[in-house]
Amino acid sequence: MTIRLALVPGEPAGIGPELCVRLAQRVDLSTLCTAYADPDVLMQAASALRLPLELLDSEAEITRPGQLRLIEYRLPTPTRAGQPDPANAPGIIAALDAAAHDCLDGRMHGLVTGPFHKAAINDGGIAYTGTTERLAQQAGSDMVMMLARPGLRVALVTTHLPLRAVADAISGEQLERILTITADALRRDFGIASPRIAVLGLNPHAGEDGHLGREELDIIIPTLERLRARGLHLDGPLPADTAFLPHKLATFDAVVAMYHDQGLPVLKSTGLEHAVNITLGLPYPRVAVDHGTALDIAGTGRATPDSLFAAVAQCAQFAAQREQDA
Structure with missing residues (x-):
């Protein structure tokens, strides 16, 4: 056609x-x-x-x-x-x-x-x-907003929000919705039968066991455990400062970042000319x-x-x- x-x-x-x-x-x-x-x-x-x-x-x-x-x-x-x-x-x-x-x-x-x-x-x-x-x-x-270039796909839990509003916008329901849509799109549009998704933490060092913030303990980890029980392949929450190392990226089909400037600077600094912005879920x-x-x-x-x-x-x-x- x-x-x-x-x-x-x-x-x-x-x-x-x-x-x-x-x-x-x-x-x-x-x-x-x-x-x-x-x-x-x-x-x-x-x-x-x-x-x-x-x-x-x-x-x-x-x-x-x-x-x-x-x-x-x-x-x-x-x-x-x-x-x-x-x-x-x-x-x-x-x-x-x-x-x-x-x-x-x-x-x-x-x-x-x-x-x-x-x-x-x-x-x-x-x-x-x-x-x-x-x-x-x-x-x-x-x-879900995803930016992609060869070798890297980054989806966002929150998009165009002031930084001080990000933590309040992250809930278990929101994160579950983002991860489900992302996994479905990776299967349907990208043809990946069993997608592997890396999930970043919100806080430095993914919260350092609650010493640098409790969002990982109270929201992110329980949500990932629920979704893993439903068959999703999720790794995290990962510290954002090391998740994009090449040997780690090689094991993931996509990365889910908590906010706009957590994941996108990495993608844009390593392939802006060939990167695209994809809307998942439409x-x-x-x-x-x-x-x-x-x-x-x-x-x-x-x-x-x-x-x-x-x-x-x-x-x-x-x-x-x-x-x-x-």
């Missing part, structure tokens, strides 16, 4: 549009995608990059490099590279919501997203903590780039498209697997 992916560039003043233009030069990837975007923004990016771009109807066939299918979502104000305009927030979110809706109703088989600018969207009057959270709310699904595959809007280099042609290329390839693989299993 033909896989159809919805592609949303994200913040129009960031590097997302130019990454989509570079994607259009790769027929093996662009033939999978339909962009939900403002055509003027994409053409402006193509002009800045001095690359060909022909925007086609959403049902057209791509026959050569430089072509990209498009569903139009025009923005109310012109875009200037590096300068987000909150007035465009409703249009940006409309494109995202429409693409996700088309995935929910089966018109598209998966969703690929570029980087969004949270502050500009909130300043535009739309409450927005992140794309992952918005997609989960729209679908009515529990979700009714459809969603994969995003693993970087921000890069406003400082938007429009300069210096942005590398590798993460977007990897996101499209990974989303297509997930979509094909789900269609095969359906």
Whole structure:
């Protein structure tokens, strides 16, 4: 079957549009995608990059490099590279919501997203903590954020929270939900029959037997014991400062970190260009780039498209697997 992916560039003043233009030069990837975007923004990016771009109807066939299918979502104000305009927030979110809706109703088989600018969207009057959270709310699904690059997958128990709020957000119910969704996704989407998951502790040295915090003793360990009794292969709680040593990572299929900056700096420091952001638990595959809007280099042609290329390839693989299993 033909896989159809919805592609949303994200913040129009960031590097997302130019990454989509570079994607259009790769027929093996662009033939999978339909962009939900403002055509003027994409053409402006193509002009800045001095690359060909022909925007086609959403049902057209791509026959050569430089072509990209498009569903139009025009923005109310012109875009200037590096300068987000909150007035465009409703249009940006409309494109995202429409693409996700088309995935929910089966018109598209998966969703690929570029980087969004949270502050500009909130300043535009739309409450927005992140794309992952918005997609989960729209679908009515529990979700888990996972970032992955070759050789390492990191899922998060908490996502975009202030650090002082993290400990209060970690409960046995929350941790059980995260680990169950992660294990199910590793089996379904990654094809790992019996996934092995490393679970990090919250506190330094995983709490040092309660001397550096009791979350491990009171919440994490009892939850892991319950889930092990149900057949999940879980190792932990592990001290975060040694869990990512190569010889330990070789024994795990994924790592579950308690908070955003506990696990992601390791992943991003060792393969950002090929890393992707995966939303587990949605009714459809969603994969995003693993970087921000890069406003400082938007429009300069210096942005590398590798993460977007990897996101499209990974989303297509997930979509094909789900269609095969359906």
